Amino acid sequence: MLHGRDMMTVTSPPVHPLGKKTRILLSAVFGPYAQDDEYGSRASNPMELYQNQVTRVQGGFSLRMFHRSFGLMLLQANIDAPCTLLDFPSLDRFIEEIKTHSYDVVGISAILTNTLKVKKMCALVRKYQPRAILVIGGHLANKPDLPEIIDADHIVKGDGVRWFRTFLGQDVKTPVRHPLVYSGFGTRSMGVTFRDPPGSTAAMLIPSVGCPLGCNFCSTSAMFGGKGKAVDFYKTGDELFAIMCQLESKLKVRSFFVMDENFLFNRQRALRLLELMEKNNKSWSLYVFSSARVIKSYSIEQLVGLGISWVWMGLEGENSQYAKLRNIDTHLLIKKLQSHGIRVLGSSIIGLEHHTPENIDRVIDYAINHDTVFHQFMLYTPVAGTPLFEHHRKEGTLIPESVFPVADAHGQYRFNYHHRHIHDGEEEQFLLDAFRKDFEVNGPSLARLIRVTLNGWQKYKNHPDKRIRARFSGKVNMLKTRHAGAVWAMRKYYRKNAPIKAKMDALLDSLYKEFGLKTRVAATLIGRFLYVTLKKEEKRLARGWTYEPASFYEKNAAAIALEGTVKEHPRLLPSRIRSVTSGLSPAPGR
């Protein structure tokens, strides 16, 4: 067991003596998450990306959904040794697992706000699995004082696939296997949890991690090397295309959520993918992250041809000095993208160096005037590992964790440092003002999404290329039915709010004009139902209802093969294995 300074943070570990026979447990941190507790769960920081930091003030209209721990799934898919994955366990379920099964290695991945959960989990592993080697990864690994806080053996920064392969004596040059996983689950809005057929959800696709642009606050970029660096799992368009074909066939999907911080940055790979999509007549949709300058460097024909239908883009703020935004009119850019049916999630920062209580209204107005489908607002937060954190550390402006707990430094509450102009927790209100004003002026994101989806259909329904037409027509049934019903319900909901009601009237009229009588009938029927579910959802929320993800328990093939050959405690075996992960075959040519 190694403590403090002896703990290893090296990138090339010694090979485990059991090699491919090493029994491994990978676990996410324990829930429940949407509550305030002693381990660092926070009601304001639930395990929901959108509710957490995008649609948090949109009440019953908020988009609620969960995303799996993709990093752990990628690790499991690339481990040849017996490997079990426990995603979103409760504390009791985690204890049950380590009490009833023997593991040689326990790996835990976490973000910084979960420091105390990881500390607790490490202590439990030492108690129940004293011989197990403890490996910690994820953003938490960048915390400089982590070795003094937790008792673990290895803290792994950056590429965990490579690290685990080295640790287990596997060939690090073997092509990366991609996990089979949908991008989200439990999707819910207006009081309805959608039970769409599995293939209608996008598959997760992870081409690379990190971002070479290295913005000063960006923890993901910092985690994988910072400026100029990224880790490519699939370097070429051909490799990526092969993986996408396999995901399409095994998960029955036609859309992909591309988990790559700046997917279009690798132009050669993206344009080769476009060539292959055209050649093979693939009408896929891609949901991507992109910086403004990079996406602007593509023609709209290229973006539409690539199936880019959703983009998460950093707008940061007016005069924010980031090279990715220099001389780019983001208002014009977003207007153009959304007029072509590309839905934009804009991301703005509250609390940049030059923000003051006097200019914050202008900052917020600048952001919301983009009228993006979704808008994320985050406090300018120095996260360990980033240049911004280093700057504040050197300046001595960080607030000690004994005063401001790390669990609260998630960017949706208050600054974890002394801001030059904003003091005494004023930022908490500024942040809420930004979310509220965006909601009040632009209306529910769901309505904006429907508007932009309709734009795309109207622009491309008669496109000469059948491949392009097919992609847009794939969304049309939803517009004619569920979406029309949602707008009907929203119009009724906003009947006393003239500006938003006018927006809903215009949108519903456009849908009726486009799709005719059947849509009028469907809108009324579905709309009445959604109005009722929406009102019920609002009552639930007022009573303090929260949303938590289900737990997942998944074994790889080697772990399943091991079952029955190892003696486990008979009374405490888990009730059932929920599902089994099998990695995709590697892309050819690597």
Ligand code: SF4
């Ligand atoms: S462009 Fe986005 S992903 Fe890239 S470093 Fe900047 S904030 Fe991070």
